[in-house]
Amino acid sequence: MKISFFTLGCKLNQAETDELKKTLRKQxxxxxxxxxxxxxxxxxxxxVTCGASQTTREMVRRAKRxxxxxxxxxxxxxxxxxEIDFIAKNNEEVIRYILEELKNKKIDKNxxxxxxxxxxxxxxxxxxxxxxxxxxxxxxxxxxxxPTFRGRTQSVSAEEVIKKIKQAExxxxxxxxxxxVNICQYxxxxxxxxxxxxxxxxxxxxxRIRLGSLDPRLISNKFIELYTGQFSNLKVYQFNNRLLxxxxxxxxxxxxxxxxxxxxxxxxxxxxxxxKKLRTNYPLFSFTTDIIVGFPEETEKEFLETxxxxxxxxxxxVHIFPFSPRPSTMAANMxxxxxxxxxxxxxxxKIITGNATTDYTxxxxxxxxxxxxxxxxxxxxxxxxxxxxxxxxxxxxxxxVNKIKKIKLTERNLKNRD
Numbered sequence: 001m002k003i004s005f006f007t008l009g010c011k012l013n014q015a016e017t018d019e020l021k022k023t024l025r026k027q028x029x030x031x032x033x034x035x036x037x038x039x040x041x042x043x044x045x046x047x048v049t050c051g052a053s054q055t056t057r058e059m060v061r062r063a064k065r066x067x068x069x070x071x072x073x074x075x076x077x078x079x080x081x082x083e084i085d086f087i088a089k090n091n092e093e094v095i096r097y098i099l100e101e102l103k104n105k106k107i108d109k110n111x112x113x114x115x116x117x118x119x120x121x122x123x124x125x126x127x128x129x130x131x132x133x134x135x136x137x138x139x140x141x142x143x144x145x146x147p148t149f150r151g152r153t154q155s156v157s158a159e160e161v162i163k164k165i166k167q168a169e170x171x172x173x174x175x176x177x178x179x180x181v182n183i184c185q186y187x188x189x190x191x192x193x194x195x196x197x198x199x200x201x202x203x204x205x206x207x208r209i210r211l212g213s214l215d216p217r218l219i220s221n222k223f224i225e226l227y228t229g230q231f232s233n234l235k236v237y238q239f240n241n242r243l244l245x246x247x248x249x250x251x252x253x254x255x256x257x258x259x260x261x262x263x264x265x266x267x268x269x270x271x272x273x274x275x276k277k278l279r280t281n282y283p284l285f286s287f288t289t290d291i292i293v294g295f296p297e298e299t300e301k302e303f304l305e306t307x308x309x310x311x312x313x314x315x316x317x318v319h320i321f322p323f324s325p326r327p328s329t330m331a332a333n334m335x336x337x338x339x340x341x342x343x344x345x346x347x348x349x350k351i352i353t354g355n356a357t358t359d360y361t362x363x364x365x366x367x368x369x370x371x372x373x374x375x376x377x378x379x380x381x382x383x384x385x386x387x388x389x390x391x392x393x394x395x396x397x398x399x400x401v402n403k404i405k406k407i408k409l410t411e412r413n414l415k416n417r418d
Contacts, residue, residue, distance in 0.1 A: 254309025
């Protein structure tokens with residue numbers, strides 16, 4: 001039986017797809033490219049923006065046009081699409097559906113023995129393993145529909161997380177990313193995210209540990225000290241540091257009044273205090289973030305406050321999203337900003353964030369960093385990332401995929417701006 005996948009959205013979605021693909025490959029199912037006359041197409045949906053929901057609908061219809069059975073899982077907004085054959089709540093339900101299809105088609109069951117969810121990631125896809133540690137969220141941001149799909153926070157047991165990471169080591173991974181809807185809400189027994197990281201450092205040997213998106217509301221001094229302590233006040237990066245000096249610290253807006261309407265429950269001042277604490281011990285600590293432009297009732301003054309805050313922080317990269325109203329959220333009922341204004345503000349902010357990226361990246365010229373190379377680009381070029389998540393591109397005849405190599409950074413090989 002041929003099965004294909006199309007995954008939209010966040011790293012959590014990708015991690016869950018990786019687990020499912022690994023399980024099916026282990027049980028001798030054939031994983032094929034999406035839209036190639038597969039028997040079953042699995043679409044993992046995203047509903048975080050209008051555009052993501054539209055892409056989900058397009059992929060469902062594309063799979064149905066080639067005659068596939070269509071299974072949809074994830075954050076699905078349009079549950080009434082006629083092209084969908086089955087909506088699954090989790091990977092286990094996808095597997096049960098596949099087994100039922102095998103039974104109905106009278107295919108030799110020997111090709112699909114009893115299936116069990118494994119914790120292995122799909123080693124054929126990338127060099128960084130995505131490790132799911134939690135799902136769901138207990139907050140109620142005014143613009144966010146994800147809690148509607150994912151529910152309240154649920155954490156993976158610490159034992160299961162360690163098991164996944166050790167398997168990633170056996171599979172040859174050099175780096176993991178801990179992912180979830182809001183990993184700062186991780187709770188297992190008496191453990192929080194800081195405790196989990198300490199356990200990972202103790203029980204595993206994976207060289208590089210990266211984190212998914214972090215919530216400023218839940219960044220504790222204990223968590224910060226776990227990172228600042230590894231620099232030993234030397235203000236330089238140590239090559240053996242396993243906790244990577246890069247946080248994707250969600251901002252959304254640099255205006256306090258907009259943050260209040262968003263129901264984010266932190267201020268720009270609190271956010272910047274976190275940045276300062278990390279950069280006191282390591283000035284080149286990397287911060288990436290997301291910003292929503294044109295949130296309901298956003299004034300020109302509020303927008304300029306965000307622009308000024310971006311300049312102040314010195315982000316290494318910023319993802320910009322024009323506000324997209326989602327059904328059944330508080331923000332959907334607020335006074336909306338004209339589309340033309342949102343587009344114009346996005347263009348202005350993109351210039352500012354681009355300059356911030358350039359300024360941050362220039363500080364690395366002449367420095368040496370361990371780069372994990374992830375893929376070959378073209379005939380002789382390899383691309384990888386520094387611990388700070390700066391993209392590096394070098395030319396060499398040596399196969400560097402999934403290798404960590406110390407590289408002296410130059411203006412030429414620094415390729416952080418896409």
